[in-house]
Each structure stands twice: as C-alpha cells, then as structure tokens.
Amino acid sequence: MAPISYRNAFVSIEKEVYEPAEDSFLLADVAIDRISDGMNVLEIGVGSGFVSAVVAANKNVEPIGCDINSDALECAYKNGIQVFRSNLFEGLRKKAYFDVILFNPPYLPTSEDEKLEGWLNYAFDGGVEGRDTIATFFAEVSAYLKPGGSILLFISSLTGKGEVFDIMEREGFSGYVVAETRAFFEKLMVIECTHNR
Numbered sequence: 255m256a257p258i259s260y261r262n263a264f265v266s267i268e269k270e271v272y273e274p275a276e277d278s279f280l281l282a283d284v285a286i287d288r289i290s291d292g293m294n295v296l297e298i299g300v301g302s303g304f305v306s307a308v309v310a311a312n313k314n315v316e317p318i319g320c321d322i323n324s325d326a327l328e329c330a331y332k333n334g335i336q337v338f339r340s341n342l343f344e345g346l347r348k349k350a351y352f353d354v355i356l357f358n359p360p361y362l363p364t365s366e367d368e369k370l371e372g373w374l375n376y377a378f379d380g381g382v383e384g385r386d387t388i389a390t391f392f393a394e395v396s397a398y399l400k401p402g403g404s405i406l407l408f409i410s411s412l413t414g415k416g417e418v419f420d421i422m423e424r425e426g427f428s429g430y431v432v433a434e435t436r437a438f439f440e441k442l443m444v445i446e447c448t449h450n451r
C-alpha cells in the first residue's frame with residue numbers, strides 16, 4: 255500500500271491494518287485543533303498510527319497508542335508511535351493521567367455474516383447495532399482521564415448519534431459534535447466530551 259502524507263506526517267500502511275480514511279482524517283484534523291503542546295494523549299485503537307502521527311507532527315506531544323491488533327501495533331510503532339497491546343484499557347496502569355483520549359472505534363452495525371476474516375474485522379465490527387465497543391469504552395474511560403480531560407470520539411450517523419449520546423450521558427459524560435462532514439451514505443462526526451464530575 256502506498257504511504258500517506260498528510261499535514262506534515264508521513265505514514266506507511268501494512269496488510270491487516272486499517273487504511274486511514276475520511277474518519278481518520280476528520281479525527282486528526284479535530285485533534286490538531288483541540289490538543290495543546292505538552293498534553294498527555296492516548297489513542298485507543300491506534301491502527302496504523304495515522305491520527306497520532308499527525309498530532310505528533312503538528313504539536314509538541316508524544317501520543318501513546320494501543321490496539322487489539324498486533325499487526326497494527328507493529329505498523330504504528332514503525333510510524334514512530336509508542337504503543338502497547340490492549341483490549342481497550344485492559345493493559346493500562348496510568349489512571350487519571352490523560353488530558354485527551356482519542357478513539358476512532360469500530361462503529362459499523364455488523365451482522366454475523368458481514369464479519370471479516372482476521373484482524374481487520376476489529377476495525378469495523380461494532381456489533382449488531384454498531385455501538386458495542388463504544389459502550390464498553392464509555393463504561394471504562396473515566397478512570398484514565400485527568401479531571402477536566404476530554405475525549406474525541408469519531409462516529410458515523412450509521413452508529414446512531416442519539417443512542418451514542420444516551421450511552422455517554424448514562425456514564426456521566428456531556429458532549430457535543432465538534433466536526434461533521436457528509437460522506438456517500440452517512441454523516442461523519444467527531445464528538446468532544448468531558449465527565450461531569
């Protein structure tokens with residue numbers, strides 16, 4: 255696959271790793287706007303490392319990334335990102351440490367017969383309604399944010415915006431859509447949210 259050059263970052267992509275697409279670009283653009291120099295930044299589901307690499311190329315920040323896909327971790331590491339293997343927060347000890355947590359999750363509604371073979375399924379499969387991983391993420395994330403820290407979460411209209419806001423609010427977060435764009439069959443959005451503690 256051809257390497258991608260975007261906003262001062264140069265990222266190579268490997269097989270079995272999510273190829274950055276409109277969702278990755280939108281999240282990276284918002285991340286550059288919202289992240290300030292010196293912040294502690296975590297990217298869950300780092301994939302190729304594209305979003306974190308764009309942040310690192312434009313801010314004085316060294317994002318840490320994790321993924322469940324070991325091929326993605328190898329790729330992100332080669333693209334200059336510090337990584338660790340984890341199912342969401344399972345492998346993380348740094349409680350109340352991050353100013354910003356980024357996540358472009360698997361967000362597509364996926365039935366049994368739509369599942370892909372191999373690691374790539376984790377990039378897309380959000381469960382039957384598209385919100386399984388997002389729901390687990392919101393149940394766990396507050397312990398890892400500094401007080402006042404924020405989340406930048408990508409979703410699609412296919413994921414169900416109202417339902418995602420219900421999940422967020424149930425877990426004590428408030429947020430709003432900070433960027434939105436139209437794609438072929440869907441609306442793409444980034445939500446920024448903070449915990450109401």
Ligand SMILES: C[S@@+](CC[C@H](N)C(=O)[O-])C[C@H]1O[C@@H](n2cnc3c(N)ncnc32)[C@H](O)[C@@H]1O
Pocket residue numbers: 272273274275277278281298299300301302303304305320321322323326340341342358359360373376377378387
């Ligand atoms: C849509 S891709 C986004 C990749 C990259 N962040 C980007 O924007 O180009 C979702 C990523 O989340 C990872 N992922 C899915 N479920 C995960 C989980 N439970 N824990 C950690 N990573 C997960 C996938 O392997 C995949 O790399």
